[in-house]
Amino acid sequence: MSALPPAGRLQWTDVPAPLRTRLEAVLEAPVTDAVTPAGGFGHQLAAALTLADGRRFFVKAAPTDDPLTAANLHEGAVLASLPPGAPAPDLVGIHHAADWTAVVIAHLDGPHPDLSPDSSDPGQIWSLLDKLTSSPAPPPYTAAVATTPSGAAGLHGWAVLLANPPGDLDPGVRHRLHELAELEATWPALAHGDRIVHGDLRADNMVRDHDRGVTFVDWAHATTGPACIDAVSLAPQLVLAGHTPKDIARLLDEHPATATDPLASTAFLAALTGHWHRNARKPAPPGAPGLRAYQHRAAAAGLAVLGHRLN
Ligand SMILES: Nc1ncnc2c1ncn2[C@@H]1O[C@H](COP(=O)(O)OP(=O)(O)OP(=O)(O)O)[C@@H](O)[C@H]1O
Ligand SMILES: [Mg+2]
Known part of the structure; x- marks a missing residue:
């Protein structure tokens, strides 16, 4: 696997409180943990949220005028339109508050694949x-x-x-x-x-x-x-x-x-x-x-x- 350095990403606590509150309301439980995965090059929030009831969701969020928001909205539209059986997670929802936009995606649980010749x-x-x-x-x-x-x-x-x-x-x-x-x-x-x-x-x-x-x-x-x-x-x-x-x-x-x-x-x-x-x-x-x-x-x-x- 190619080892990519972690980027300087925004954290869950950097997200304005009104958007965090809105996400907790639509997901129907408070967020108890937010893990930012290593890898990738982006600066936006990209985090796996764990809720008080144990469910997990993956969230990408940035200020609405950040070009990454346009990319996140595009990703949301793509996830919602891929054919059944496509190797992609489901779109859960798109939410706006305090001039920020969050795209919520089904959480996948596991490591990055191993691209080495020993792996299947x-x-x-x-x-x-x-x-x-x-x-x-x-x-x-x-x-x-x-x-x-x-x-x-x-x-x-x-x-x-x-x-x-x-x-x-x-x-x-x-x-x-x-x-x-x-x-x-x-x-x-x-x-x-x-x-x-x-x-x-x-x-x-x-x-x-x-x-x-x-x-x-x-x-x-x-x-x-x-x-x-x-x-x-x-x-x-x-x-x-x-x-x-x-x-x-x-x-x-x-x-x-x-x-x-x-x-x-x-x-x-x-x-x-x-x-x-x-x-x-x-x-x-x-x-x-x-x-x-x-x-x-x-x-x-x-x-x-x-x-x-x-x-
Ligand atoms: N649905 C998901 N469930 C769990 N982990 C995920 C999910 N989507 C992405 N990840 C993890 O989060 C990391 C960052 O997500 P993603 O690549 O979508 O963000 P990005 O900011 O667009 O990335 P990049 O930095 O590559 O531009 C991925 O490398 C992967 O490890
Ligand atoms: Mg990426």
Whole structure:
């Protein structure tokens, strides 16, 4: 599993009292414990609440004018519209008070999945992705994400690095900059599709629930697109967790989400690694201390898989 550093998150006690009171009223019991999970990069409240009667809920909350609230509302709409059986928790409710907005989600109980080669979790995740992408997204989901542009479609980086190659760029990468820039340039035209795309699939955006098994969380970036997006995004994560790039490249060759569209899969892997290579060199954004180091590692892992696809 990729070890992500904890971010400087807001705590339950940072939430204005009127919203805390409202949540306790709608959930029909006082909150006795609030645990902020480690992992992720956001600054908003994201906490597992335990109520006096023992029930638990997961809550994401931020000031209503914080851009994260728009993302949380999008996530709420997505959770409410995913097809039955989708690997996602249920939406419980959305509440506003004191110029803050909270999205309440069913609590999942368990650790993040183990992406290492010794674990059965990766196999389960590939099966979930196959099921999720094997047919077009249902109309309610498509409607829920209709106004949300695909984050993946705009990813790029190699053309920028080619125009001004950084001094610390690996010579092997520098040598291939033209090829990589050409490849990523093909991605925008291939980035359209009618499948469900989670859009941010990493181990810390999944929970291995004791009852449900591996379940995807953090649907804030969900959209529609080609089937390959989540599978390709997962590939570098698996390399970071100890799989060989060769094994993962073979898996992409065989998995239905990527095998059905090899050109889009390769183009997206190029765009994604270019995005990481470029962003890893930018100054760290506030509240996300480990992000750039993570992007450096992810970029190298993704490029290793891409190397097998191109050779
Ligand atoms: N429904 C849930 N039940 C239990 N734990 C959850 C649930 N949803 C998310 N988590 C845990 O909380 C963490 C943060 O949640 P989430 O990723 O949704 O928040 P975020 O602020 O959007 O994240 P990021 O920091 O990745 O942008 C997740 O990494 C996961 O460990
Ligand atoms: Mg997250």
